[in-house]
Amino acid sequence: MRKISIAGKSIALALILAGCAGKTGLTDCGDYWVDTSVTSLNQDDRVRYLVIHYTAVDDRESLALLTHGAGSAHYLVSSLPPVVNGKPVARLLVPEDKRAWHAGISDWNGRSNLNDTSIGIEIVNTGFTESAAGKRWYPYAPEQVELVARLAKDIIQRYRIKPDNVVAHSDIAPLRKSDPGPLFPWAQLAERGIGAWPDKNAVDKYLAGRAPDAQAPVADIQRALGRYGYRLPQHGKADEETTRVISAFQMHFRPGDISGRADAQTEAIALALLEKYRT
Ligand SMILES: [Zn+2]
Incomplete structure (x- = not known):
């Protein structure tokens, strides 16, 4: 007798959602069938927000903390992203259909707990150091910005994320967080159609x-x-x-x-x- 695992079921459902179930309208889920012949018009994406972060620590520690620490993010952009066949590489640490723990206690435009409804991108960047002269912030490498732009554009298009829902961690948790900081080039990204910007x-x-x-x-x-x-x-x-x-x-x-x-x-x-x- 064929037993189907929970993981197997989620794959089957993913196939249905992806429209891969074929034209017969019936998908074999092991002990039962699912009829996919009729689809409701009344649906949208669960992902509504894209949240940008810096890690505040180096590459090695960022990877360790985001994989074995208390938090996580869907994507990690390293301090100097590797290039393969002319294209930069982003690390996927949490699949997009899973919840990553990057936003914490958070609010935006009447919604809270944005981990439930967002994709998180962490960028390796020191953040800031404090001295008597005040906070010193650290710039992002152009290679990081280029990768974030390509990645963000793709995520925004796939989930139809509104420009004003592309946010900084500091936007959604301003009393706790400062990332990605004032040197993150929001204006430059907005020129490429990523995120909100005033006229x-x-x-x-x-x-x-x-x-x-x-x-x-x-x-x-x-x-x-x-x-x-x-x-x-x-x-x-x-x-x-x-x-x-x-x-x-x-x-x-x-x-x-x-x-x-x-x-x-x-x-x-x-x-x-x-x-x-x-x-
Ligand atoms: Zn953050």
Whole structure:
């Protein structure tokens, strides 16, 4: 008697989902058949988000921690990705249809626990070191950025991930995380169609002649960032939590100044993003 394992069943179901079950409409699942002749229109992808990280440690430790430590990610981009036949190599550590543990406690645009619904890419990068002069951040190698761009583009297309759902770990957990940091080239990726970016004309419109570093109402920025997707207080006070969230936003969209201060340029960028992605 042929016994089918759980793993075998998941393969059979994967074949059904992939439309590989043939035209007969019946798939043999061992002790029963599955009729796949009718498919509902009412479905979408379970993956809705792409989350970008840095590992903060070197290649060897990154691989050890992400495979045998407390966390994991679907993909790992090494400090200098190997090239095979002219194409860079990304490591797949967790299959895309499995949940990787990369986001932790997280929120974005009204949803929480993004591990359930995201693909995570970890990039080997030191992150930052602190000294009396402040934080020193470490740049990404062009080869890493090129691989992340190719990988992200493919994932975004396959799951139809919306631009504003391509996020930094610091966007979805701003009180705990700073990765991938202000040197991650979001603007460069946006030029290649990856992730969200505001239109310059809209930013100028919302700046409305104010100096970029002019003070802006904290309540207005809290409201705008809250509407865009960040979880933050709405009390109009520039407390520690609000400052951290504004800084996370600035790391993504205005990396030249990530102080977390509520300034006019930050407000204008947030309003331009709302106009583009939330109307
Ligand atoms: Zn992270």
